[in-house]
Structure formats: structure tokens, C-alpha cells
Amino acid sequence: MGILQRVISWFGLGARLETRANRNLGGFQKWFEPYNMFARSGQLDASNETIFSAVSRLSNSMASLPLKVFRGYKQVSGSPIAQLLEYGPNPNMTSFDFIRTLEAFRDTSGNGYALIERDAKYQVQALWLLNPRKVKPVQESSTKELWYEVQGDDGTYYIHNMDMIHVKHFHTVGYEGISPLDVLRNTINYDTQVKQFSLSQMESGIKASFILKLNGSLSDEKKKAMLQNFADFYSKNGSGVIVIDSGQDLKELKQDIIDLKVFEVERITRSRVAAVYNMPPHMLGDFSQTSFSSMEQQALEYVQNTLLPIVRMYEQEFSRKLLTTKERSAGTVIKFNMNGLLRGDIKTRGDFYFKGVRSGWFTPNEVRAYEELPPEKGGDKLYMSRDLAPIDSPDRSIAPGKEVNEQDESEADNDTGSEPE
Template sequence: MKWSTRAKMAMKAAVAGWRGQGFDFSSWFGRTFWGIDNSKLANNETIFSVISRLANTVSSLPLKLYHNYDSVINQAADVLINAPNQNMSGFDFINKVEVSRNEHGNGYAVIMRDIRMQVEAIIPIDPTYVTPFLNTDDDTLWYEIRGTGGTYYFHNMNMLHVKHITGSSRWIGLSPIEVLKNTLQYDKAVQEFSLSEMEKKESFKLTYDANVDEGKRKAVINDFRKFYKENGGILFQEPGVTIDEIERKYVASDTFMSERITRSRVANVFNVPVSFLNDTEGQSYSSNEQMMIQFVNMTVLPIIRQYEHEFNRKLLTEKDRKEGYYFKFNLGGLLRGDTTARTAFYQAGIRSGFLEQDEVRRLEDLPPRGGNAAKLWVSGDLYPIDMDPNQRKGGEKQNESKTEE
């Protein structure tokens, strides 16, 4: 690929927003883009449950831009957090990308920039229309997007891409649903078999003795047909006639065990505790707090770190990063624990001098009070941490006794 071609492709991505053409992607996809959803997400309850939980959890986490631990705002942060594009909020944007990541293995969003190369909009893209590829001339990563209005190419710095695991030779993440293909087929087969068995009517076997004549046989058969058609009632068993029910092989517990196996495999692939899929058998958590710690450390943290790295690399400039700017999700809400645990933590923090009372109020969504509440205290019992020890209770007496000695 010649340098002039690469430059044109890069500029095409950069100016797509301010030129107006394609800002709302009207020339990219028509109504057929959304179509009818026949995916596993729409027709499998277990998959819908786990993807909903992951997407809602990630999109509900507070996201802020920080500068050396202080929360700040700039154009990129305002677009990402408040209005990624003209059609959705920040919650909707992250929710859609996370659903795509879990359903297809990849979540894509195009970064639209204005004439000053500042972030103007971020628009999620259907993964089925996107193909990553390497430019053989300089080994840079590009993304090909096939739309109804034509084919578009975006440099990797203009495309947010979050994914499931990949190998060293792949840029496309593995789809968890593809990994679960055999499990879902088995689960569907069991459900269809169970449904067909439950829809079947009871079966019986009529046995006649040798002394039962033809007329009596017809009368018994007619009575039994009426009984079977009415699905119950009174049936008189004639002498010489035996009625035995044919045992059905369907057992409800078989379906229950199959569902448990499916839930366990889905939980393993999506890396969530199986209790999140309403299966509590065999769980050994002593508290909900322990379960949430495992969920946060093993599931949520790797996901949000991937988002944070994408945001920091592609929404912030190199100068911003060197000056200490970074995006960060706040996981504190998932690890707050119950009232007793939070109270003990806050008390220890205040008495040990690493939490201000106003910081505690902010964590509990209460307004700060200022004054002494904005100071660090140490127990003794509780003085401002910068107070002269001589001014503390008993401090003067101790100094006088030392002087006399």
C-alpha cells in the first residue's frame, strides 16, 4: 500500500465527522442493518442471563477521567461519559459494546474526530461487518467495515476494540457462544425431547382372555376410547380384560440435571460464579462479600482493564498520558459490603488517619461538610493529624515531668 493511499485512508476516517457525511452513519446502514435477532442471545435463557449480568455490571460502574487522582473533564471524557453520539448515553454505549463482546467475541466502536482531531463521537458497530487486517507495508492494524454505502477503512487508533481471548496470530476474539456450541445443541435437544415427552398422552395396554367374545371386545374398546378422549373419568374393568399403563421413560430429574450441566458450562466459559445463574448447590461462600470479591477479581477487573487501556490509548493524546491523565472505572460500589462491614472499614480509616470524614461522606453519597471533617485525624482520642503533640490531652504534663527529671 503506497504512502499516499494510507494518508487518504487515515484522513477519510478523521474527517468523516466534521464533513457531515456519515456522521450519523446514515450512508452506512439502512433499516436492514438491525434486522430480526435470531441469535442465541435472543432464544437461550441462560446465555441471555449471563450476558445481561455482565453488560449491566460493566456499564453501571462509575467511569471518570483522572489527573493524578483528581477527577477532571475534557472533551474526550465528556463525549465518552455523557454523550458518545447523538443517539445514546454513556451507559447505552458501554452496554452495547459489552453485549457485542460477549455475544460475538468482539466489540467495536468507531471514533469520529473533528477538524482539530478531537473526539467528537464514538459509534458502536455490528461486529459481523468488521474485519481487522494488517497492512503488509508497515504492519499497522486497520479495520475494514462493510456497509450498504460502501467499504470503509479505519486505522486502529480510530477504532475501539474490546474482545475475548485471542492467540498470538489472531486479532479477532473468540466468541464464547461458539465455544458453547456443543453445549447449547445438547441443551436444546434435551429441551425438545422433554417437551415432546410431556406433550404425549398416557399409553395403556389392553389384554383379553381367550373367553372374551368379539362383541364384548368392541364394547370394552369403545368404553376405553371414550375414557381416553375425555382424558379421565370412570372406567369399569370387565372380567377377562386387563388394563395396564405403559410406563414412560421420561424423568423430570433428567431435565434438571441437564440444565445444571448447561449452567455450569456457561458459567465456566463466561468466567462468572455459577450462583449468578441461580445454581447454589455446592457453593461454599461464607458471605456475599466473598462471592463478590471473586466476581470482581476474576471477572470484572480483567474486562474493565481492557476498556481502560483502549480509552487511555485512543481517546487521550500521548501528552495527556505523560501529564498523568487516565480513565478509570470505580469498583468500590461492588466491594462495599454490608452496613456492618462498611462501618468497621470507615471507623478504622478515620481512626488510623488514612480517611477523612468528608471522604467517607462522599463514598456514602452525602455532601462534604468541610472544616475539621476535611482533616485527617489520629486516635488519642482523635486529634488533627497535624496538631502539635504538646497540645494534646496530657501532653503538657508529660513534658513537665521530663523537664524535672
């Protein structure tokens, strides 16, 4: 029994999952654009190494982020949803594999789909990835509710939007994301044609290494004999001195095996792929326009401008469809932990933690938690430096090691509050 059939049997006839095998759409209308300039005209060859690099970097970055359930500011680790997201959304995949594949689907087809499997109590049991080519968003004409048309092996199924995880790229009309490969079709074709032309030149181009210039004309037989004598002499004395007769001129023929324009085309391709995937060009190996003075600034640009919008989309989709209304009302959310990407190098982290603890907005144990160290006794208190003073009363600074009591503070207030006549 397939996954869809199992879900149908679990939900029953009164559930929101409806099967209409070999029947028309009825009250459903497909969402489509009257004119779609990104319409597919056949499968695109996705062997381009630049696109592979972009998809691999994005999918691995998303899969590497810890996915946790929080209630307020505290992590919830024992709930079924937390266990599902942390250890594996289904029996066949780890959480890393699931997120990476879902993001790879989104970055190639424009849409990533995962069917939510629930039990009789409507509790989430598993998440199953679906082939994006077999899923289509549709809208019920009377209620305007969003459903998903899934082409199964034995028929067509309609799944309510609350039972389908859908992450997508940019879209305009409707609910289906635009495929980045469709946007890059012309760029990829041009890049492929230039490389193929360069290879054909290498295979069929001139393979001669020297030009032997003679005074006067020779018959074909004498030319062949002279070339054969020169070839025999060069093969035996290639690393030595070549002797030529009077009236002959020998020049070396220098050839560029690879046209430099190929590298320019590759740079343009990397730039366009980076633009479509909203990535800094240096993440794809193009450092021609990099103006940052440190790797930390480059990584920060990638996190803020590229990953943050994607993370926000995932978090909202997961929280809306995997949590109940009661859980959301209690402040429960599903979040990716991006602190690891923003920590910087050791020196930067050390300065950040030092200022946080010294200024009273980090506890020592919170710092230890960021560094994945066990908590220490007494480390849950907020501390504040004692050598600080109010900006309007600099004379009230506290000397190191001196205790301050209420009487001292009262006397200081009286001293600053009155002036001698």
C-alpha cells in the same frame, strides 16, 4: 451522508482514514489463523436462555459502573471527554446503552467496535458502535501498523487503530477475539437436542392414565365397549370410587412428564457457559458447588475474577485512544468506579468506614462521598485515635481527655531511656 462518509470529509485526504472502495488490499494483509478450531460455520442460534443470562449479567454489570476521568486522585468533570463518557458518547445513546451494547457485542461475537469521530483539531466528538461482522483487523505489511477494514454500504474503508475502540475476548494469533458462541456451539446444540427430544416425548408419548387388566381374551368389539363404559363411568365419577367386575385389575399409570435428565443437562450447560464467560456458576443459577458462607463473598468473587479483567481492558483502551499524550503524561486516566460493587452490606461498610476514619486513612468527607452524601465543614481533615500507643512504649498510652504537650513527651522519653543504678 453516513457516519463513515462524514468522518472521511472531516479528516480530509491527509488524515489516517483511507477509503479504497472496490480495490484490492494493496499493502494490507489480513490477520487470520492457519487453522482456527473456532471458525464460524453459520450463524448460531443465540436463543439459549443460559447464554442470554450470562451476556445480560456481564453487559449490565459493566454499564452500571460509573465511568469517570481522573487526574491524579481528583475527578475531572468539566472536560469534553468526561462529559462525553458520562452523559452520552453520541446523540443517539446514553453512556449506559453504549457500554452495555458494546459489551454485548463482545460477549456474542468476541469483539466490540466503536468508531471514534474527531473534529478538525483531532478532538473526540462522538463514539459510534459498528457491526462486528463488518469489521476486520488488518496489518500494514511494511509498517506493521494495525488498521481496521470496515465494510461500508458503498465500499471498504480502512481506519487506523487509534481511531477505533476495540474490546475483545481472549485471542491468540492476530488481533481478533474468539467468539464465545463458537466455543459453546456443541454445548448449545446438545442442550437444544435434549430439550427437543423431551418435548417430542411429551407430545407423542403415552397419554393413558390407567391399565385395565382382564382375565382371558376379548374380541376387539368387546374391548372397545368395555373401554367406552369405563371412560364414561370415570368421567362422571372421577373423584369418587371406581367399581370393577370380578376378574379385572385396575392400575394407575404414573408418568414423569419431564425427564429428570433434562435438569442434569441444564446444569451441565450452565456450568460450561459459566466457564467460558469466566463467571461463577452461582451467577447463572447453579448453586451445586457454592461453598461461600455469605452473599458478600460470592459477589466479591464475581467482581475480582470476572469483572476486574474486563474493566482493566476497557480502561486501558479508553485512556490510550481518547486521551492525548499530553493528558496521559499529566496523570489523566479514564477509570470505572468499582467501589459500589465492593461496599458490602451496611454493617460491613460501617465497620470499614469506622476503622478508616479512626486509623487516619479516611477523612469523614471521603466516607460521605462514598455514600453519596454532601461534604461537611471540617470533614476534610485526617483524624487519629488518641488512645493508641507505640508498640515499643506501652506506658505512653494517652488517657481519654488528657492533653499531651512536648514537655510530657520529653519526660516520658527520659523515663524510658534511663534505668536507676
